[in-house]
Amino acid sequence: MTDLTRNQELVHKALEQADGPLSAYAILDLLKGDGLRAPLQIYRALEKLVECGMAHRLESLNAWVACSHRHRPGGVAVFAICRDCGDVDEFQDGEVLERLTGRAGERRFAMDHLTVELHGLCKDCNGTGG
Numbered sequence: 665m666t667d668l669t670r671n672q673e674l675v676h677k678a679l680e681q682a683d684g685p686l687s688a689y690a691i692l693d694l695l696k697g698d699g700l701r702a703p704l705q706i707y708r709a710l711e712k713l714v715e716c717g718m719a720h721r722l723e724s725l726n727a728w729v730a731c732s733h734r735h736r737p738g739g740v741a742v743f744a745i746c747r748d749c750g751d752v753d754e755f756q757d758g759e760v761l762e763r764l765t766g767r768a769g770e771r772r773f774a775m776d777h778l779t780v781e782l783h784g785l786c787k788d789c790n791g792t793g794g
């Protein structure tokens with residue numbers, strides 16, 4: 665387990681308890697009572713949580729989610745984001761990473777990270793959930 669500062673722990677807990685992705689300002693709002701006042705404190709904590717794999721940033725939503733997986737090396741996190749109920753389902757795919765890393769390499773592009781987001785309707789919202 666990674667050693668977290670108090671702020672990082674608070675932010676992580678807020679993400680874990682949330683029903684869906686949270687923006688930095690939503691997190692700030694939740695943690696005001698705990699003495700966190702500056703957006704920078706939140707961003708710093710989020711940065712660290714993402715770095716150690718305990719949270720992910722959803723780029724298109726500019727929001728963060730807690731991650732409870734243990735990511736395999738070489739796996740990439742894929743997010744299926746429901747536009748109706750806001751549900752975010754995370755799963756992993758190794759082939760996507762391999763393929764895109766190869767493509768990036770062909771272009772001599774040095775990739776920092778890769779986020780894959782699928783946008784649409786979850787099974788409950790598209791009627792196939794039963």
Ligand SMILES: [Zn+2]
Binds near residue numbers: 731754
């Ligand atoms: Zn994850």
Ligand SMILES: [Zn+2]
Binds near residue numbers: 785786
């Ligand atoms: Zn949905």
